[in-house]
Amino acid sequence: MKILVCISHVPDTTSKINFTDGNTKFDSNGVQFVINPNDEFGLTRAMWFKEKQGASVTVVNVGGPETEPTLRKALAIGADEAIRVNTPATDGFSVAKQLANVVKEEGYDLVIAGRESIDYNGGMVPGMLAGLTDANFVNNCIGLEIEGETAKATREIDGGKETVSTSLPLVIGGQKGLVEESDLRIPNMRGIMMARKKPLNVVEPVEAKPETTSASFEKPAPKSSVKLVEPDNLDELINLLHNEAKVI
Amino acid sequence: MSVLVYTESEQGQLKKTAFEVASYAKAVADQLGTTVTAVAVNTNDISALGNYGVDKVLNITNDQLTDFNAKSYALAIQQAAEQENSKVVIVSSSADSKYLAPLLAVGLNAGYASNVVATPSSTSPFTVKRSAFTNKAFENIEVNTEVKIVGVSNNAFGLVESMGSASVEDFSPSLPESQVKVESVDKATDKVTIADAEIVVSGGRGLKGPENWGMIEELADVLGAATACSKPVSDLGWRPHGEHVGQTGKPVAANLYIAIGISGAIQHLAGINASKVKVVINTDPEAPFFKAADYGVVGDAFEVVPELIEKLKAFKAQ
Numbered sequence: 001m002k003i004l005v006c007i008s009h010v011p012d013t014t015s016k017i018n019f020t021d022g023n024t025k026f027d028s029n030g031v032q033f034v035i036n037p038n039d040e041f042g043l044t045r046a047m048w049f050k051e052k053q054g055a056s057v058t059v060v061n062v063g064g065p066e067t068e069p070t071l072r073k074a075l076a077i078g079a080d081e082a083i084r085v086n087t088p089a090t091d092g093f094s095v096a097k098q099l100a101n102v103v104k105e106e107g108y109d110l111v112i113a114g115r116e117s118i119d120y121n122g123g124m125v126p127g128m129l130a131g132l133t134d135a136n137f138v139n140n141c142i143g144l145e146i147e148g149e150t151a152k153a154t155r156e157i158d159g160g161k162e163t164v165s166t167s168l169p170l171v172i173g174g175q176k177g178l179v180e181e182s183d184l185r186i187p188n189m190r191g192i193m194m195a196r197k198k199p200l201n202v203v204e205p206v207e208a209k210p211e212t213t214s215a216s217f218e219k220p221a222p223k224s225s226v227k228l229v230e231p232d233n234l235d236e237l238i239n240l241l242h243n244e245a246k247v248i
Numbered sequence: 249m250s251v252l253v254y255t256e257s258e259q260g261q262l263k264k265t266a267f268e269v270a271s272y273a274k275a276v277a278d279q280l281g282t283t284v285t286a287v288a289v290n291t292n293d294i295s296a297l298g299n300y301g302v303d304k305v306l307n308i309t310n311d312q313l314t315d316f317n318a319k320s321y322a323l324a325i326q327q328a329a330e331q332e333n334s335k336v337v338i339v340s341s342s343a344d345s346k347y348l349a350p351l352l353a354v355g356l357n358a359g360y361a362s363n364v365v366a367t368p369s370s371t372s373p374f375t376v377k378r379s380a381f382t383n384k385a386f387e388n389i390e391v392n393t394e395v396k397i398v399g400v401s402n403n404a405f406g407l408v409e410s411m412g413s414a415s416v417e418d419f420s421p422s423l424p425e426s427q428v429k430v431e432s433v434d435k436a437t438d439k440v441t442i443a444d445a446e447i448v449v450s451g452g453r454g455l456k457g458p459e460n461w462g463m464i465e466e467l468a469d470v471l472g473a474a475t476a477c478s479k480p481v482s483d484l485g486w487r488p489h490g491e492h493v494g495q496t497g498k499p500v501a502a503n504l505y506i507a508i509g510i511s512g513a514i515q516h517l518a519g520i521n522a523s524k525v526k527v528v529i530n531t532d533p534e535a536p537f538f539k540a541a542d543y544g545v546v547g548d549a550f551e552v553v554p555e556l557i558e559k560l561k562a563f564k565a566q
Contacts, residue, residue, distance in 0.1 A: 013495050013515045017384040037496045092350075093359060118495055120380050120387070123362050127318070127350025136427050137318060139347040142489065152431070156490055157316075158343045158443040160435030166428040176496050177489040211359035215375060215388045220521065226528070226538050231547030234559050237527070240543055242563070245525045247447070247504040248471065 001055040001146065001168075003046045004106070006099055006113035006125065007074050008036035008089075009067040013118065019217045026119075026217070035070055038114025042174035044184055045144060046112055047078045053146070056080050058106070062089045062098045068200060075195035076187030082198070087205035090213070092120075096128035097208035103133045108169065110151075115140050115173035126173035135169040142177030250285040250303070251277040252334035254325050256342060260292035264407075264444060265340040267300045271408040272400045273338040274301025275367045280336070286414070287328045289313050289321065298414035300407065306332075306419035313423075315430040316344050322351035324421040329356055329395070331419075336374075337397045341501075342443055349399055358395035365404040365522070382495045383521035401522065402443060403501050442493065445474035448502040448523070450493060452478040454509020454530060454549055458486035463553045464508065470560045476500065478510045494519035509549045512537025529553065 011017070011031045018027040035043065049055040059074040060083040061067045071082040085098045103111060111133075116123035130137030136151075138144075142161065143154030151170050154163045156177065187195070229237045241248045253273035255266035266288075273284045283303040288294045290313055294305045306328050312320055325348070329337050337352065339345040341363060353360040365386065366377045373390045376398060380387040391398075442448060449468040451461060461475075468475045475491060482492035493500045495515040505523035509530060510516060517540050520526065528541040529552050538544045545552055 011381075013518075017381045019385070091359070093353065096350075118382055121363055121382060122360075123346050124350040124353065124360050127347065128354050131322075131351045131354030137351065138428065139318065140343055156343065157433070157435065159437075159439060159441035159490075160433065161490070162433040162435075163431045164428050165431050176492070181483055211353075211391065211393045212361060213390045213392065215390050217380070218377075218386045218388070219384070220386070223540065223542075226541045226544045228538075228544050228546060231545050231552050234545070234552070234556050237543060237545065237556070238559055238563050241504065241525070241527070245504070245542065247525050248560075248563075 001049060001053065001110060002106070002108045003049060003055050003057045004103065004108040004111045005039065005043045005046050005057060005059045005074070005079065006111065007039050007043070007059045007061045007070060008114060008117040009033050009061060009063055009070040010036045010117050010119045013037065017219070023217050024214070033070060035073060036114050036117045038116060038118070038175050040184060041176055041178040042112035042114060042172070043074055043077060043079065044179040045174065047185070048179065049146065050078070058083060060085065060099060060102055062087060062095045064088055071200055072195050073187055075198045075200070076191040077185050078191065080198065082200040084200065084202050085205050086202050090210040092122040092124040093128060093211040094208040096125045096132055098205050099125065099129050100132035101206045102203070103129070110146065110168060111135065111171045112174050113171065115175045126171055130171035133169070133171070135171045136166040137171045138164060138166065139173035141172040141174045144172060144178065249333050249335055250283040251280065251336045251338060252325070252329050252332055253284060253286050253302070253338040254345065255286045255288050255291070255297060256340060256344065257288065257291040260290065262288070262291055262294070262296065265342060265402060267296070267407050268402070268405055269338050269340045269400050270297055270300035270302050272367065272405045274408065274410060275405070276336055276338065276398070277301070279368060279371055285328070285332050285334065287325055287419070289324065294414070294416060298412045299409050301410045301412065302414040303412070305414045305416045307416050308419050308421060310421070310423070312426065317426045317428055318344070318347040318351055319428070320423050320426050322348040322355055323423055325352055326355040327421045328419060335395055337395065339397065339399050341399050341401050345399060349397055353397050356395045356397070357393060358397045359391035359393040360397040360399065361389050361391055362399040363401050364398050365401050367405070379522055382499065382518035384518050401501050403446065403503060440472060440474040442474045442476055442491070442498050442500060445502055447471045447473035447504045447506070448476050448500050449473045449506045449508070450476035450478065450510060451481065451508050452510030453480045455481070460550070461487070463557065467506070467553055467557050467560070470557055470564065478516055507537055508553060510537060511535040512540060
């Protein structure tokens with residue numbers, strides 16, 4: 001089985017978010033970048049398929065050279081090779097078009113992408129990639145088994161979960177639950193050394209005009225300070241929620 | 249050239265979010281000087297949509313759409329948009345709508361803006377404000393394609409009634425057999441879901457163990473709220489993953505979010521920032537959550553919550 005794992009290069013979850021150039025660009029100054037957490041669950045599931053059932057695992061990212069350390073980390077975790085599509089990730093649609101081109105060129109049985117990246121939260125790349133490559137698609141995937149050409153996937157739905165069956169080729173939008181958090185891997189020294197020798201292929205982009213553009217960013221308005229209520233005066237809390245905040 | 253809106257239903261009944269996206273679609277249609285057409289799938293009673301600004305309903309009754317299937321639903325909405333020559337398509341932020349919208353975007357060659365929190369600030373260029381960086385910031389995004397898809401964040405716009413009635417037209421999309429088959433669904437139908445909830449009651453490690461969740465559920469029952477939890481709680485297996493709110497869990501955009509025994513890690517705060525009013529109950533006055541909260545009680549959850557439940561019961565009985 002040939003597996004492609006799409007890797008988004010995102011600010012660490014603890015990052016403070018700021019903007020520059022008149023609030024038109026994300027300020028990456030001092031920000032640590034990581035593998036998008038939803039993608040990391042998918043990468044770990046791909047490693048499970050590789051080790052238990054036999055599979056080759058390629059990781060791919062659409063971005064400039066600054067994303068290569070993130071791809072190297074994925075290689076150190078155990079992916080066999082990496083592809084970087086050499087163009088900035090602008091909007092979701094153009095990223096999906098670049099990824100679709102890689103899928104069409106190389107042919108993969110299973111494509112795993114995170115259900116959304118934790119920076120722009122667009123949540124559109126896996127679905128668009130499935131649409132552009134005419135593959136079957138399961139989003140919010142929290143469980144995946146593959147037997148031959150048949151896949152059984154569990155996905156989270158509002159208020160519960162459902163199990164679906166489908167066939168390869170398949171794109172999934174993965175998330176927490178796809179593997180246990182304790183199964184996530186930290187690259188060890190041997191993995192890091194081996195990653196240096198693994199291929200990281202840089203491919204040039206196809207033409208894909210952005211369908212959306214970021215005009216500007218803004219931060220939420222600063223909050224007024226908290227109103228504290230004494231624990232023996234909960235009537236006051238109810239009064240505030242009813243009459244002031246008008247939420248109960 | 250009407251604005252098209254997909255109105256979701258569950259077991260034949262329109263969901264509350266259906267009326268919210270209809271209200272939003274009406275506001276956009278007014279900006280564009282046009283009408284609103286709704287797509288309803290296997291819905292028993294669609295008459296109420298007229299009260300939220302819908303002029304026409306394309307009513308689909310189709311056995312192939314009994315189980316939700318993203319590709320088939322996207323194709324049905326695509327064919328409706330093509331028939332109506334719609335340039336703007338509105339969907340909600342439910343798991344199902346977020347599942348189908350990217351497929352619809354490919355089908356209609358449309359730009360898609362998700363997590364949108366306000367009506368367009370401009371219709372030319374078509375610019376909407378959306379939440380990004382897990383609610384740590386907003387992005388003003390221009391959609392450059394001829395057809396635009398807008399995914400509206402839950403509880404961001406609210407319900408706006410407008411007196412009217414909708415005409416109904418049966419619509420029969422042409423759908424191939426689905427390649428993704430639903431085998432089983434495991435869903436607690438009597439519980440409010442986090443996605444639909446106006447109020448969310450959430451517990452953290454301060455609750456000390458899963459055996460203490462009874463009071464969280466009771467408080468949620470009194471308020472008609474959904475229950476949720478912090479990441480450590482779902483990691484410890486005290487509560488299911490589906491209840492974990494935060495940056496890598498579910499985002500919560502409730503009107504009221506009550507956090508009990510949660511200190512307020514940056515990833516958790518990011519996930520609940522879009523909620524309008526936040527209440528924190530925690531023994532530690534230095535807990536970072538108090539800086540993000542509107543109201544706070546410094547106290548022991550095991551004393552405060554049972555008393556709050558009793559007082560709320562009395563308040564509700566008034």
